[in-house]
């Protein structure tokens with residue numbers, strides 16, 4: 001059962017507006033790795049992520065030139081954009097001025113109440129939500145002294161920021177409570193989902209290189225999503241952000257929370273007579289370019305066990321020596337020569353999508 005949270009709208013233009021929380025689809029987020037002020041590179045990266053299925057993009061706003069660049073970036077992209085700001089309220093105001101759709105800033109770090117109020121008033125006027133993003137790495141010192149560096153500390157740190165906004169009658173809030181430790185992350189979000197009704201952006205922070213990050217995020221986000229927790233997700237990786245988006249889609253699809261083409265492939269073994277790995281990689285690259293529909297494709301290394309092992313697949317191939325069997329739902333349809341494996345499978349997938 002999905003835990004119901006408040007519904008929040010991100011973005012003003014109807015073309016890029018997205019609703020999160022409530023019963024809305026879980027949104028996939030990522031963050032650019034370019035210098036935001038380098039508009040051409042930033043737009044190029046966002047457009048690539050957009051094409052892969054990214055629903056919300058965050059950019060770092062490090063200085064005024066970054067903030068000003070948001071206007072030009074926004075004109076060229078079709079998904080809502082979030083400004084990631086640490087401390088400087090002037091950068092928040094400049095980002096709002098440039099048309100930002102959402103701010104990620106912790107009000108308790110801005111400084112005087114007057115500065116906080118200036119930002120909050122502008123957000124109210126322009127209907128811009130604020131994500132309070134609490135990280136173990138930047139835990140509030142007072143909170144740490146009282147509660148320690150643990151899940152409760154993260155929750156209480158978030159609460160401190162939330163209270164500041166609520167006291168200013170601002171409720172357009174999204175929360176994240178990230179640690180690099182998987183179990184702490186899970187616990188913090190579970191407590192937060194009991195104690196707040198704001199939408200939760202879930203993720204493991206500084207999860208590491210792709211291999212490590214995928215495992216960490218798979219465990220933490222998998223557990224949370226299975227418990228109905230999470231309204232937006234980011235799989236943070238020390239890698240090209242396109243892998244964050246692809247991994248998020250894969251995770252959600254495996255939890256039946258997203259429609260996409262899933263590709264299963266066998267690990268290969270001593271029975272394999274075709275070099276399966278490059279074929280699977282080529283097919284995955286192709287699938288990544290296709291629309292998001294629910295379809296199960298299988299690529300198996302042998303004709304003896306392959307079709308049977310992949311009975312649940314909608315379509316698949318089982319390789320033999322210099323040829324492969326094409327099968328649908330475990331039933332063999334035809335035999336194809338080695339060079340024809342990829343083109344035939346691609347065409348069959350396209351036919352099934354168009355149906």
Ligand code: SF4
Pocket residue numbers: 266267268269270271272300301302303304305306309
């Ligand atoms: S499908 Fe065939 S080649 Fe692949 S792991 Fe199973 S037995 Fe081995």
